Amino acid sequence: MDVVDLIYIFDDNAGKESLTLKGELYKYLIKVRRHKEGDKISIRAKEDIKTLYNYEINELDGRSVELRLVSSETHEVKSEKELHVAWCVIESKSIEKVLPSLCEIGVSRISFISCERSQKNFKLDFKRLDRIVEASMQQSGRTSIMEFDAYKNIKEFIKEFPDTKVFDFTDKTLKGDSDFKRVLIGCEGGFSKDEKELLKTQEVFRLNSAMVLRSESAVMAVASKILL
Helix, strand or coil: CCHHHHCCEECCCCCCCEEEEEHHHHHHHHHHCCCCCCCEEEEEECCEEEEEEEEEEEEECCCEEEEEEEEEEECCCCCCCCCEEEEECCCHHHHHHHHHHHHHHCCCEEEEECCCCCCCCCCCCHHHHHHHHHHHHHHHCCCCCCEEEEECCHHHHHHHCCCCEEECCCCCECCCCCCCCEEEECCCCCCCHHHHHHCCCCCEEECCCCCCCCHHHHHHHHHHHHHC
8 A cells, every 4th residue: 555545534424435525625635635536535434443445536526526435444554652641731832733743653642630830721622632633643644543631640640550651850861772651741840849759769761862851842752762
């Protein structure tokens, strides 16, 4: 299968012998991706995301495009590894900016934690995050859904996931062959004194860099090191 075929769009009616697409999907296919009659389009349904349906553009006009089912196959695209990121809440805009990249490299789950230095006025819109991830999945070809949840504090999270590694200031650097499934990353300003005391029994590491990383830069750097 050509790499281009892995890029797809979501449609709940995927699998039917014929589809009529209008509105935003029509604009995306014809105006943005500039498809024409005879072109092949890959479509998946969220309820059956593992199945890739291949359609051909049969007819189009100024408002809609008619598709004909050509073939279907089970085809998954996912990371070989899984990484669960526990992320102390930062500004929503910063999270949204890096989220598509985290999706593309294969982060499987993000747990947002209200840490002591998290700004309390930030409220996460999980539906918006889902939409951002869906757009990234369609562009990258990924077929595994990224999960989101939230925890009131670090203590609650560590109690549930005692195997969590911690990114913080320390002498131990993250090795190139490191492999773990869960990592905690702080917000701007790092962890408080009480949080550091709580985390003293966890394995702590830093990256081999003399620069101080923003929270979103640290998430990207650590995730890339583990998953890619």
